[in-house]
Amino acid sequence: MESQRRPILFVSYPESGLMNPLLVLAQELSRRGVPDLYFATDEKGRSEVEALKADTPVEFASLGGTVSEMSAVTWDDETYREVTQRSRFKAHKAVIKHSFAPQARVEKYRRLADIVDEVKPALMVVESMCQYGYEVAITKNIPFVLGVPFLPSNVLTSHVPFAKQYTQRHFPVPHSGLPLDMNVFQRVANQLFKFGTLGLYMTSEMKKVVEQDTQIRKDLGISPKARGMMARIDEAEMVLCYSVPELDYSFPVPEKLNLVGTMVPPLPQAPDDEGLSDWLSQHDSVVYMGFGTITRLTRTQVAALVEVARRIGDGHQVLWKLPKEQQELLPSQEELPENLRIVSWVPSQLDVLAHPSVKLFFTHAGGNGFHEGLHFGKPLVVRPLWVDCDDQAVRGRDFGVSLTLDRPETFDPDDVVDKLTRVLGDRRFRERAEHFSQLLQSAGGRSAAADLLLSLPALAKD
Structure with a gap:
């Protein structure tokens, strides 16, 4: 009987903007009677996961308390002002400075690795910002689906020059707020955004953080294939993006990228809304x-x-x-x-x-x-x-x-x-x-996403 089990493990940060689409998808699978569903996130997400059951259970797997570097809602006011300032590059730089904290993800990685060893998932569904999620999947050779709650180009365009990307070279850099049709000044700004990001990683302060990250990867035994932001795309079995092509600027869509529209549960979601x-x-x-x-x-x-x-x-x-x-x-x-x-x-x-x-x-x-x-x-x-x-x-x-x-x-x-x-x-x-x-x-939303998920070879019965 063990060979017939096909557990699915969802992994996400607990921020509502990141976790909510995966909650909708997990509940859709429960509604269809799919067995062996698990959802790993921080302890603060326990009640939301435990409320998911429609038919089959969705088991909560705790990743412990929330780590400040991974949760913008916990940042102090000074950090908040830095990451939300109107200079888009300075804000982008501040986000990297405050969130690129290799030591902060060590315990999360270990907890998730233990959960994976216990659950033995046939497939993982990982929210796109959850680095330790796809690192565990890649290192342990577990097929995974990447969930993207942003425009598709956000995860397909590099922030630095000379690096691999799936969009055209002149494409607006994520977080720059630049249009596709740029004037000469905007084209220069777009390139400076990339070179500025590269320059950030070449400062003495950031070099130390990169060195720490390299050592942590070695200590945890993280596969070299998991390094780099495009690893989450390259190594994924499938990428589910909750958008449609017409809401982004045009680029060649990779075959593994599926745009399924907004992830919306059955409505009304809250019939008793106090009037x-x-x-x-x-x-x-x-x-x-x-x-x-x-x-x-x-x-x-x-x-x-x-x-x-x-x-x-x-x-x-x-x-x-x-x-x-x-x-x-x-x-x-x-x-x-x-x-x-x-x-x-x-x-x-x-x-x-x-x-x-x-x-x-x-x-x-x-x-x-x-x-x-x-x-x-x-x-x-x-x-x-x-x-x-x-x-x-x-x-x-x-x-x-x-x-x-x-x-x-x-x-x-x-x-x-x-x-x-x-x-x-x-x-x-x-x-x-x-x-x-x-x-x-x-585009089909939760129904299309569930169909695509269940069609993957990793979930096929013997």
Whole structure:
């Protein structure tokens, strides 16, 4: 009987933007009655994994506590300011500086290796940012699928010159926020972004970190094949990307890359939403503001957004998901406009975006939020936060589904109101968003991803 087991092990960081698509896929397999499902992540993700069971169980495998270097939500305010500054290269440099910490992944690698030895997975499904996940899979010769919650070019384009990449050489570097059609200054900036990243690794400080990484790889016995960012692509059995080709700039798509659209569970995801859906149904036009789990607003920014809600109050309600700890920055209840509803959490952002009363999504344009908004045909106004957000923002603008704030660091009310009213008032934004909604939904989402996964040779029965 042992030879008939085909365990599937999901591996992810616990950040919601990275883990959520894999949770949807794992639950879809459970719903289909697939046995021997396991999900390895940090202890903070235990409750979400244990809630997945639809038919067959999804066993939680703990990778221990969260390591600060691997979790942006734990970074101190100074680090947050560095990684979200408006200089895209300086922000990119700060992210590398704070997240490239070889020692931080040692315990995670060992814990995952022990889990693999116990579970003996026939296949691993690894979130694309989870380095120790694909390192274990490659080292132990376990077939793995890479899950990508970003635009496909994000993982197929190199950050440094002369390195292998799957896109064209002139392609915009990830995190640069540059368009495909560049003027001469942008082309220079694109090349400088790559050479600047290379130069970062040549500093004396970073050389020491690279040397430490090399020694750790040797001590852990990590296969040389796992080195380099393209190893996760080259060695994967399959790459699942939760997007569609039309939402990225054109490039030759590798055969192993499958674009399956947005990963959305069956809706409503949270039928008991404490009256939120009833409130939405009472209004003809609602702007939904949600900036992800990482965004930290200042008192000035909060005041600016309150003023934005006041100014667009004629015919539009505003639903604002603002974390409880940031609500102390709000003015007094008496000073809030009547058209503004503030919640610390929504039971399901997907249920909100799916509601017909929601006409626009004001977002930071992270990989999941960008695709989720368009999945339900909602045009966007974008306040890009960091890393991939600028890349999604520029593509949204170029493809006619969004406008980006001119001054995202301040939430200038004049700028925000201008962008909101233009998107709300121009039907072309809605029509383009609905066009991409059709493409994303036709791609198949969780159902297509599960079909592809189950068709792999690693899961074939003897």
